[in-house]
Amino acid sequence: MPPRTDIRRVFRLGLFRRAAAAVDEEFAFHLDMRASELVAQGWEADAARAEARRQFGNVDEARTFCKRTDERRERQTMRTELLDGLTQDVSFAIRTLRRAPAFTLVAALTLAIGIGANTAIFSVVRGILLRPLPFADPSRLVMVRSTYRGEPSTSSPANVADYRAQNRSFVSMAVLEGHSAVLTGSGDPDQLKGYSVGGDFFSILGVRAIAGTTAFAPEDTAWKGAKSVLVTRNSGARGSVAAQRSSVLR
Amino acid sequence: MAPSVKTGSDLIYGTLNVLVLKALTWQPMHGYAISNWLRERSGGTLDVDDAALYKSLHRLEEQGAIDSEWGVSDNNRRAKFYRLTPVGRKQLRDERTAWMEFAVAVTRVLRTA
Numbered sequence A: 001m002p003p004r005t006d007i008r009r010v011f012r013l014g015l016f017r018r019a020a021a022a023v024d025e026e027f028a029f030h031l032d033m034r035a036s037e038l039v040a041q042g043w044e045a046d047a048a049r050a051e052a053r054r055q056f057g058n059v060d061e062a063r064t065f066c067k068r069t070d071e072r073r074e075r076q077t078m079r080t081e082l083l084d085g086l087t088q089d090v091s092f093a094i095r096t097l098r099r100a101p102a103f104t105l106v107a108a109l110t111l112a113i114g115i116g117a118n119t120a121i122f123s124v125v126r127g128i129l130l131r132p133l134p135f136a137d138p139s140r141l142v143m144v145r146s147t148y149r150g151e152p153s154t155s156s157p158a159n160v161a162d163y164r165a166q167n168r169s170f171v172s173m174a175v176l177e178g179h180s181a182v183l184t185g186s187g188d189p190d191q192l193k194g195y196s197v198g199g200d201f202f203s204i205l206g207v208r209a210i211a212g213t214t215a216f217a218p219e220d221t222a223w224k225g226a227k228s229v230l231v232t233r234n235s236g237a238r239g240s241v242a243a244q245r246s247s248v249l250r
Numbered sequence B: 001m002a003p004s005v006k007t008g009s010d011l012i013y014g015t016l017n018v019l020v021l022k023a024l025t026w027q028p029m030h031g032y033a034i035s036n037w038l039r040e041r042s043g044g045t046l047d048v049d050d051a052a053l054y055k056s057l058h059r060l061e062e063q064g065a066i067d068s069e070w071g072v073s074d075n076n077r078r079a080k081f082y083r084l085t086p087v088g089r090k091q092l093r094d095e096r097t098a099w100m101e102f103a104v105a106v107t108r109v110l111r112t113a
Helices: A005-010 A012-040 A043-054 A059-099 A102-132 A155-168 A201-205 A241-249 B013-021 B031-042 B052-061 B088-111
Strands: A146-148 A149-151 A176-185 A190-197 B065-074 B078-084
Touching: A012 A043, A012 A059, A012 B052, A012 B078, A012 B088, A043 A059, A043 B052, A059 A102, A059 B052, A149 A190, A201 B031, A241 B078, B013 B031, B013 B088, B031 B078, B078 B088
Parallel strands: none
Antiparallel strands: A146 A149, A176 A190, B065 B078
């Protein structure tokens, strides 16, 4: 008797091995039967076994062929069973959900809120933690800062010069300092937030200008009072680059 | 399926399948019984290779023409019994017709030659 379908499903893992064993048993039965028939005709036991094999033909080739065929058939049966099961489960789920609309609504809402919250949180995480910085070679970019009694602190120009002179860890270094200014004279006063940066800051980050240039000499000349350059970014908030430039120049 | 002749004393291709299906018309049988049935019925004319017989059985089972279950043989041993399915019954009808027509055609050619 073949095992029942539901039981076979449980023991599905052993299916292929069982298929192979079945072929072995089937062939063994045939060879034994043929041999005992020959013995009944007066053959010696050993000779009878050999003759049974000879009459059978290429036992090993046939064995391999049959095992492969059975495996393929088992796989096909498994696929069909799996698909049937899936179809049954889905139609059962749909029927159940249709019978209980309140539950369906709550379940759908729960899923929607859960997915929404996950998406929102992931968007933030991605923006802050996962998305690479929009600079050249972001994985090799680090920020170094001085501390004073354990607190973040500014670095003096002389210290920066020392860092740079004794640097063996970085390809190049640029200075950066938070800076804010108040813009007046064009309507309402506006607070501008920005940074004072060294001249080679942009070339290290690989940032190029849309208009004008970002190729400057290192700051050594700048903080000796040579010249300062204003670089703005193209944020929609304060209008186009041209508009910003005109407002700054005024 | 157009029959084609294979080399030497081999059976004409596809013929073994028909013979196997025919053997299973009356009752389920195991491979050994089918092997003996073929020997007896053909009066020893058809030298059926048992290896080819089993390959044919497993292939027919894969195609759904026959199915199998384990049972007990006459001498109380576990044996795999094959049984014709409705698909196999139809296949036997079709192939028998094709075979008869083929045989008639070949005979006619040989007679006139």
